[in-house]
Amino acid sequence: MTSALNDALVSTWVTGWSRCRNYDVQHDGVVHASLRSGVQAGDGQDWEYVLAHPDETALKAVSAEVQNHPGRLLTVVGPPPTVPAGVPLKALSTGEKLMVVDMGGQDVEAPIVPEEFEATVERKDPDWFLVTITSTEEHPQGEGAVAARGRVAAVDGYAVFDRIWTSPEFRRQGLGSLVMRYLASLALEHDVEEGLLVASADGQALYGHLGWTELADVTVYGALEHDTENPSHSDAG
Known part of the structure; x- marks a missing residue:
């Protein structure tokens, strides 16, 4: 759908x-x-x-x-x-x-985070979340650097994703995809059928790779x- x-x-x-x-x-x-x-x-x-x-x-x-x-x-x-x-x-x-994706194709389990990183989840309200990925001591950049983050809110059967960001020093390490998968698993705690987001010109390629359509x-x-x-x-x- x-x-x-x-x-x-x-x-x-x-x-x-x-x-x-x-x-x-x-x-x-x-x-x-x-x-x-x-x-x-x-x-x-x-x-x-x-x-x-x-x-x-x-x-x-x-x-x-x-x-x-x-x-x-x-x-x-x-x-x-x-x-x-x-x-x-x-x-x-x-x-x-404006892009859309079928949430039925998303994984309900939180993704495995590589040992070079750790994920922190903040539940701002019952139906919206902030995920932050930071580096650990296992990463060459050292411990505690904010590597990526993103937000999602569940609204009327939709998961609305926002502010998906990766620090320039941590790009091309799969963290954008990791954040999206983590946010999707959180959104699926609610009864959501589709995802929505507005993507920049640079972000459209990433989301297209993850199955989103314009x-x-x-x-x-x-x-x-x-x-x-x-x-x-x-x-x-």
Whole structure:
């Protein structure tokens, strides 16, 4: 089973992505919004609106909010729309993809971690987890270096993965795959059928190798005077 792109799916992804980052989230009809902390924290200006397959009416309504509050963002999931004439928006980020995988094909057991590493699991809530891989004294880099990490939240039958990251010093050692497998085993403690994530251009090859398929483009827009370059949904942290 592979989900089709629709508003309900995008709502689920926004909820899970926000939960993994401790962002406030709101849903108002077809407009889903996440309060990104750390951008203009505390002033309420850093809302990001997310739309799936928006029509011109929705685009104009949300773009007005973005224009009135230049710290805000509009993310479109689906084919990049033609921005209507007179709508003052510019594309800030392209190249990310919403991806999906059948969780029925994932291993319910946590993977074996090589002796050069150890895994730590933090249960932030009953339904979301942070996995951190650190080096042990058996590794040439020495003990205690953070090598890789990732997060996952279970939301309405989906496992939403986020912030899958490997330190440059530890790349090409299979740790990205290890983190994904570990997170999948944790998510499967809940009744999840499919996985969702937004992947950067660099991450898409890894996820494709792990069986994920591309579902939709993800494009971020901002006001013409917005000065944030390449705001990402797949950054490390």
